[in-house]
Amino acid sequence: MRVAVLGAGSVGREVIRALMERPDTLRAADGPAMVLAGIAVRDIARAVAAGMPEALLTDAPAHLVASPDTDVIVELMGGDEPARTLIAVALAAGKPVVTANKHVIAHHGAELEAAARRNGTPFRFEAAVGGGIPVLGPIAADLAANELHAIRGIVNGTTNFILTAMRFDGRPYADVLADAKVAGYAEADPSGDVEGHDAANKLVILVRLAFGQWLDPASIQRAPSRSGADPGLPGITGVSLPDIEAAADQNLAIKLVAAAHRTPDGIVASVLPSAVSLDLPLGRTDGVLNRIEVDGTPIGSVAFSGHGAGGAATSSAVLADLMAVGRQGGSTWAGRSAAASHKAAIAPSPVEAFIGPSGTAYPVIR
Amino acid sequence: MRVAVLGAGSVGREVIRALMERPDTLRAADGPAMVLAGIAVRDIARAVAAGMPEALLTDAPAHLVASPDTDVIVELMGGDEPARTLIAVALAAGKPVVTANKHVIAHHGAELEAAARRNGTPFRFEAAVGGGIPVLGPIAADLAANELHAIRGIVNGTTNFILTAMRFDGRPYADVLADAKVAGYAEADPSGDVEGHDAANKLVILVRLAFGQWLDPASIQRAPSRSGADPGLPGITGVSLPDIEAAADQNLAIKLVAAAHRTPDGIVASVLPSAVSLDLPLGRTDGVLNRIEVDGTPIGSVAFSGHGAGGAATSSAVLADLMAVGRQGGSTWAGRSAAASHKAAIAPSPVEAFIGPSGTAYPVIR
Numbered sequence: 044m045r046v047a048v049l050g051a052g053s054v055g056r057e058v059i060r061a062l063m064e065r066p067d068t069l070r071a072a073d074g075p076a077m078v079l080a081g082i083a084v085r086d087i088a089r090a091v092a093a094g095m096p097e098a099l100l101t102d103a104p105a106h107l108v109a110s111p112d113t114d115v116i117v118e119l120m121g122g123d124e125p126a127r128t129l130i131a132v133a134l135a136a137g138k139p140v141v142t143a144n145k146h147v148i149a150h151h152g153a154e155l156e157a158a159a160r161r162n163g164t165p166f167r168f169e170a171a172v173g174g175g176i177p178v179l180g181p182i183a184a185d186l187a188a189n190e191l192h193a194i195r196g197i198v199n200g201t202t203n204f205i206l207t208a209m210r211f212d213g214r215p216y217a218d219v220l221a222d223a224k225v226a227g228y229a230e231a232d233p234s235g236d237v238e239g240h241d242a243a244n245k246l247v248i249l250v251r252l253a254f255g256q257w258l259d260p261a262s263i264q265r266a267p268s269r270s271g272a273d274p275g276l277p278g279i280t281g282v283s284l285p286d287i288e289a290a291a292d293q294n295l296a297i298k299l300v301a302a303a304h305r306t307p308d309g310i311v312a313s314v315l316p317s318a319v320s321l322d323l324p325l326g327r328t329d330g331v332l333n334r335i336e337v338d339g340t341p342i343g344s345v346a347f348s349g350h351g352a353g354g355a356a357t358s359s360a361v362l363a364d365l366m367a368v369g370r371q372g373g374s375t376w377a378g379r380s381a382a383a384s385h386k387a388a389i390a391p392s393p394v395e396a397f398i399g400p401s402g403t404a405y406p407v408i409r
Numbered sequence: 410m411r412v413a414v415l416g417a418g419s420v421g422r423e424v425i426r427a428l429m430e431r432p433d434t435l436r437a438a439d440g441p442a443m444v445l446a447g448i449a450v451r452d453i454a455r456a457v458a459a460g461m462p463e464a465l466l467t468d469a470p471a472h473l474v475a476s477p478d479t480d481v482i483v484e485l486m487g488g489d490e491p492a493r494t495l496i497a498v499a500l501a502a503g504k505p506v507v508t509a510n511k512h513v514i515a516h517h518g519a520e521l522e523a524a525a526r527r528n529g530t531p532f533r534f535e536a537a538v539g540g541g542i543p544v545l546g547p548i549a550a551d552l553a554a555n556e557l558h559a560i561r562g563i564v565n566g567t568t569n570f571i572l573t574a575m576r577f578d579g580r581p582y583a584d585v586l587a588d589a590k591v592a593g594y595a596e597a598d599p600s601g602d603v604e605g606h607d608a609a610n611k612l613v614i615l616v617r618l619a620f621g622q623w624l625d626p627a628s629i630q631r632a633p634s635r636s637g638a639d640p641g642l643p644g645i646t647g648v649s650l651p652d653i654e655a656a657a658d659q660n661l662a663i664k665l666v667a668a669a670h671r672t673p674d675g676i677v678a679s680v681l682p683s684a685v686s687l688d689l690p691l692g693r694t695d696g697v698l699n700r701i702e703v704d705g706t707p708i709g710s711v712a713f714s715g716h717g718a719g720g721a722a723t724s725s726a727v728l729a730d731l732m733a734v735g736r737q738g739g740s741t742w743a744g745r746s747a748a749a750s751h752k753a754a755i756a757p758s759p760v761e762a763f764i765g766p767s768g769t770a771y772p773v774i775r
Binding site for chain 1: 423427434435437438439440535541542543546547550551552553554555556690693705706707708709710711712713714715716719721722724725726728729731732733736738739743744745746747
């Protein structure tokens with residue numbers, strides 16, 4: 044199985060390294076040998092300097108997708124275009140695609156799913172949610188006999204790291220964010236994480252697998268309500284240190300919680316800074332840990348937790364998806380029915396709220 | 410797909426009910442319709458009185474296995490024989506088998522795996538560990554690209570319920586056990602749970618999937634060491650209320666922990682009452698909850714948690730396995746290499762211990 048890797052960022056580097064250094068460990072008992080057939084990067088000279096094999100490098104990812112010498116495409120470039128078109132072209136050509144790109148799946152999932160189903164090409168994206176934590180496959184396959192009611196989770200490590208550091212170190216948001224950038228836990232432009240876009244994208248993907256419906260990520264509420272004239276700020280950008288300290292006095296931790304549940308009218312979904320009881324496992328999910336909880340019948344409640352980010356951990360999911368492609372394992376949605384269009388999420392109704400000193404109203408989870 | 414269910418206990422009843430009442434919800438988009446083709450019970454009159462369809466009932470499970478009118482066998486009788494022979498005969502005849510029987514897999518797994526592999530018959534047993542919590546499939550498939558180092562977990566709900574009640578209610582072991590029997594959390598003969606046999610069986614199955622080796626369940630240490638003349642008692646039977654209270658004073662909870670890790674000499678495995686830090690999620694896994702933690706490279710550490718017992722929750726895993734059989738999903742070990750014989754586990758070396766007032770030495774996990 045000749046594998047083309049598009050993108051050599053933090054996840055791509057780990058996937059490339061595994062394919063080069065330990066291909067035998069990636070060969071299932073009933074699967075084919077894997078061969079790294081090409082790597083698409085933006086800057087070939089830099090990739091060569093980083094030790095990548097020059098003979099495999101190209102700066103034309105579309106050539107790798109179209110090449111008769113590649114069998115499977117691993118898309119790790121991230122972002123919208125050209126990832127969207129490259130994935131669509133590969134699927135249309137019958138080449139299985141493995142990706143970790145939550146943006147492209149959340150925004151174009153229905154279209155890409157249709158392209159994959161049209162000619163039965165496997166499309167796998169376990170790495171898009173929770174890094175290496177197995178969660179999408181288990182929801183789609185292992186929980187397939189359940190009616191699932193609700194999902195909630197902490198799915199963004201950057202914001203959880205920042206909120207945890209604010210609480211334990213008693214430092215304000217801006218200080219901790221600046222440190223997180225230096226430590227590599229936050230990007231130079233952190234808005235995708237701190238304003239809740241990344242978590243909303245992941246929620247769209249979780250909802251697709253659990254509830255069989257693609258949501259429009261832009262329709263997911265990301266800003267809490269707030270008393271006074273100003274509206275609440277999105278994601279964690281309005282979470283103040285006094286809010287966190289006042290919540291802690293009431294045995295609550297402020298966490299960015301992605302949550303969705305089914306109603307007869309549609310799917311209620313939100314990504315909101317929430318006040319979570321410290322008696323709950325979710326409230327004690329600290330630092331860069333992720334935790335995803337799923338409620339259903341007859342299963343009750345199950346949870347998946349671990350480190351939800353980082354190139355090495357995330358490569359675990361990408362590589363397992365590649366192995367599944369080799370074993371004819373189908374797509375991440377397993378036996379779930381097709382979902383054909385993105386619909387708007389319903390905003391949550393007001394619930395019990397913790398009002399911080401800033402006036403922000405945090406939904407309470409206990 | 411014509412399904413025969415052998416056994417109508419707490420799990421069997423829920424599986425039968427789902428197959429009768431909601432077969433459409435069990436049909437994958439790319440899978441066959443499921444039809445309940447037969448039910449084997451010990452007492453037909455009692456099953457009829459319980460509302461089961463008389464036309465489907467038999468007290469001869471071997472006939473259902475041999476019948477040309479059954480395609481898949483769901484073995485939920487539990488115990489050793491006749492389950493072992495029925496499973497072996499079905500697999501040899503090319504009929505896929507789904508089971509929740511941890512005893513028979515732990516004791517005869519190598520033989521049954523060989524029978525399944527001989528002619529490629531699917532053999533699935535996700536329900537054998539953690540009830541409905543997806544854990545075996547995720548370890549075998551989603552974590553396939555990792556080198557797994559260690560597993561630990563709370564995998565027996567009965568003993569965790571008893572230990573939790575002792576700690577929170579301040580009541581001695583015998584009292585709580587008596588109540589647990591009345592409440593249905595413990596069996597009339599509780600030795601399988603309280604002496605650690607059930608947890609050892611589950612550990613054998615986890616080790617098979619994570620480390621590729623069947624262990625002899627009898628070789629797994631289940632009794633802690635103890636100062637003085639008497640040896641430690643197996644499982645939780647020697648855990649005293651003063652031990653639990655003294656541990657709590659040191660921020661430790663006594664939990665029955667199943668643990669295994671790889672060494673160059675073999676697999677170290679044990680099921681021991683252990684003193685777990687209350688700062689760890691494992692130490693705060695209370696009541697009938699289960700939690701299984703897996704460490705590996707590159708994944709780091711991931712955990713699976715939820716209600717690990719009960720007929721309804723466990724039926725979730727049995728039914729998902731049936732759906733996987735219908736979708737040609739292979740066996741629970743997915744692409745893992747064959748494991749052909751049961752070997753002895755290595756006993757753990759002494760580690761930091763908490764010595765309770767009873768003299769029992771509890772390994773410390775923090």
